[in-house]
Amino acid sequence: MHLIIMDLKLDNLCCFRDFHVNFSYPRKVENEYLEGFPNFRYKKINIIMGSNATGKTSLGRVILSIFNFIDKRNADIITRFISNKNKVASFSMDFVDDNKLYRIHAVFDPSDDYIYSSENIKVHIVSTDICLRDNYESSAKRLDSMMIRSNKSNYIIELEKLRRLSIDSIFNYGIKANNKYLNVLEHILRVLVPIILNVN
Template identity: 60%
Template sequence: MIVMDLKLDNLCAFRNFHVNFSYPKKIVNSYIEHEHLDGLPNFRYKKVNIIMGSNATGKTSLGRLILSIFILIGKRNVEIITSYIADKDKKASFSMDFVNMDHDIYKLYRINAEFDPSENHDYSSENIKIRIESTDIKQRENYETCAKRLDSIMTGFTDTNYIMELEKLKNLSWLFSFPFDAFFKTRYRIEENEEYLRVLNHTLKVLDPAIKGIIKLNELEDTYAIQMGKEEILIKDGKILNPSMLSSGTKSGLDIAGIVASIKSDKHSFYYCDEKFSYVHSDIEKGFLSLMISLLKPNSQLFFTTHNLDILDLPLPKHSFNFLKKEIFEDDQVIKVINAADYLKKSTDSLRNAVDNDLFSVSPNLDLLYEIEDL
């Protein structure tokens, strides 16, 4: 599956939020291959999406909401969405366009959802409206043409129960990886898979040259050992038993390897990698991102959030870079998105210079920081 368009309102700090993942014309000599549906070169989509922004601008929240929509579709669990409604006295909504295959036919789907407020802030079929429609993507069509066709179809909501409406969609293929403290995650997932373990071995050695490798201990259930010199660092049931022996960056390698191995084996089609490199050297992060991009197969999509400005130096199309910013209005906060390609039109325009000169007005406000000395 490929996400083409997303609208969010009254969910987390997103108000009338809109981001689109199509792009208007083919990029000549692009670093990214197959940035269109396989066999349909006119249907272009942003295959790699770098999400940047200051702290608390919604990078992780954006991923959580996309994941929640996927879970809603797969498990029909509406609470996963309603828990993110910011003001329960007001209507909340989302809309998502995405591409999926149905009997070897490309289809553009749209799911619209509205959640009306109730007196006791409970949500049931009476105040939840969901509508799903789709259209076949024809040989010469682009996203904009198909989206207009859906616009003409979806003129409101039907009386169909939202659970019945969700039956129109099958489970989607995705992988999200969030920071270790997100969702109160407490364990690392180690896969008993030869290719994954080979990737994990190389990943850990890149992050810490002192590591010789990782092996599964067959005599103990769900137990692995990271070999470092004469020492062994045990991971049992996903928990590192002697964590002080590993740096934070090396620990993150357990998740990084999972993403790389999944992309390499084409296990999923949608990937959201959220700040997995916060404790990793800049050059290593750039190297792993470049590897992920080179491993992406046709009809796949990668979202990658980072604070690392050195990523701007990678030879990626400008439309790959999205910057989130949070604006405060009295007691309200609003998140907006800025795509670099909307500002930088020429191939000679420097993305790094634009960010260094704060062209997008996304740099953090340091005024209060400078006042601390005089407190």
């Protein structure tokens, strides 16, 4: 089982200000759903495009850093990406892991000496089981109500609610085991770059 990012919000991290991207499908699309949960729809392949210096690489780095933050329990992994250290920075991510929808919401308050500690880092994590008839929107609403009631605690203790993540669990999409994804990738790349003959 690999992780599936459903929703991401970033503020004051790298070049991102009030950034929000959602990877769910509000309507039914063939084969674009969580296995065993046909109403829980998500975009299985996403292509980030743009000209130079528009934030494509930064987005990838921030996403990877969020997962490294979860794995290593080390705030420096995220705080080095804070753009303006005199302002609050934050991220929120909804993701699926083992048929549960999780939300991690982190806020980094500014400090006088620009050193971040448990006093100015707040992390809230909530989760809900995905039920057979659930879609992302209904599951996310349950998370919304849980966030209101969630308790504040030391961010390292709060991160213990999540399993430690390896790079393989984040990026192992099983392409070698399933030629369908390789075929989709080839068609997409050939549309974007017509000189590509094939992908193997």
